[in-house]
Amino acid sequence: MNYHKVVFQPGDVLVEVVEGNTIKEAMNDAGLEFDFLCGGRGTCGKCRVRISEGLGAPVTREQELIQAKELDEGIRLACMTIVRNDLTVELPNQKKLQHHILIESVEGALEIEPQLNKVFVEVEKPSRETQSSDWRRLKESLVKQGYEDSKLESSVSILRQMPDAIRGANNHITAVMYNSRVVGIELEDTTKTMLGMAFDIGTTTIVGYLLDLYSGKELSVVSTLNPQTAFGADVISRLTFASHEENGLIKLQSTVIEAINKLIVEAVQKASVFRNQIYGVSIAANTCMHHIFLGINPQSIAVAPYVPALSEPLVLDASELKISINQAGKVFMLPNIAGFVGADTVAVLLATELDQSEDIKLVIDIGTNGEIALGSREKMVACSAAAGPAFEGAQISSGMRGAVGAIDHVYYRDKLDYSVIGGGKPLGICGSALLDTVAGLVELGIVNKRGKFLAYEQLTNPVARRFKENLIQHEGQGAFLIAEASITGHGRPIMITQSDIRELQMAKGAMAAGVRVLIETYGIQVQDIKEVLLAGAFGNYLNPHSACVIGLIPLELEGKIKMIGNAAGTGAKLALLSSSKFRRSKDIAEHVKFVELGSYPRFNSIFGECTYFNIQ
Structure with a gap:
């Protein structure tokens, strides 16, 4: 070799x-x-x-x-x-690889109900008269704090620590409790500090929030590109890698665990605290990322009927998953809904309180695998739309993720203008700029409703003629020039080609068809929707008008759109800070009706109609 x-x-x-x-x-x-x-x-x-x-x-x-x-x-x-x-x-240049990761989220008031608690107790000293065991005396001290004797339990590892801990602390110890179970014993009084981290593990990015579990205060926020992108940019490619590559699942799991642990170190350093002060971690992730994180083969998601191996919420020992926090730490996994509607969607619904809303609302998380939910407290329906990678920049000739150097918005003024993430010379366009560009082409009549570029001589809108120099030919077909080669960071022109428009039509068609199917399933009209909530990075950076012009979102709903930031992250935080919210996540997952688009009558015709643009 x-x-x-x-x-x-x-x-x-x-x-x-x-x-x-x-x-x-x-x-x-x-x-x-x-x-x-x-x-x-x-x-x-x-x-x-x-x-x-x-x-x-x-x-x-x-x-x-x-x-x-x-x-x-x-x-x-x-x-x-x-x-x-x-x-x-x-x-x-590594600076040009820095990704613009959404960490902001919309939050409301919350009653703190920590998943774990600390109790400082004085264990009665043993005597010849009583002959009570260390465990019995510890239980008695916990009963005085309100715990029920018959429900108190522990583990062998805690019982092994207990004798030395009690005597080493002169009978004054802090018991770390999960419900009625002693999961940790610490010397003296450590009740002042109890931290946790909430993670939103996305296909593209991972965001972590360091929280004070007593006050709910956010101490620091960290994020990174999901390193699993080295094995595949989308869910399907990672499903394939996990199932068919030798040790593929192990590689994917170890990669994400390593990333989580690095983020934990970064978070505690930013907040000037210690890693062993973290006792709880919550995880919101799509079903594939959820399974990989746990080391569960996700192959069942990839084949009909696309069912997950696991949908219920879980509470696990952090040490079992090699998450480097306090040895008493727990990991709280939010539940999944279906194979392609996962715990991240449950977290979004928990954050938006769709299950308690009087009004009917539409919740959309746009991405390679777009999740859509519709409903109110009466009922909720959800689906997954296979939008493909166009919104992430893949399969687009000048496309890239929302990183430094990406054109993120395009403006049709007296001449074409645009903004670049981080400033400087542009390197490509991300999904939000793709929407802006094509929406402008639609409104100006430069492309028709089928997405075909018209020749300059066919243009009837006088404003469209301002952009004559931008109308070019590429590989024998029409294209639209955004930035000439001489002004880009790599010396190649940035443009939108006919093939790019086709890719966008397929992506937005899938999302729009999902919305229409849910509206039909729910039995309402578009105008019955009171609010549209856009979650996730792409949804929060796009121009709502552009999204409606191209038909990604029904045009009638443009004035009802609200960006809600990283709602999956918010839901993960709520589940960590409140035991009742975590329990409610189970109810949400069980009550959402999942709609399989591929099995829906007329889906193909609906999808075909939704690939067209809205030409007024």
């Missing part, structure tokens, strides 16, 4: 790689974070690196996706380039 040295710049990161592996695999071995939008399948052409030493001939796929001039300059795709000799690989 031959090995070759691969050096990654900047940073002089050296790794020895088995001959035949890809640069992508070398990056994984080196522990380098890199965004593979298509999961390394060679379809998006976005994982571009420059090979400065050891350059070989490009493969066919690279010749198809990369311009000849760039190939000559050593530009290659990390997922396609095979290591056959020693290489020096230059990665893009």
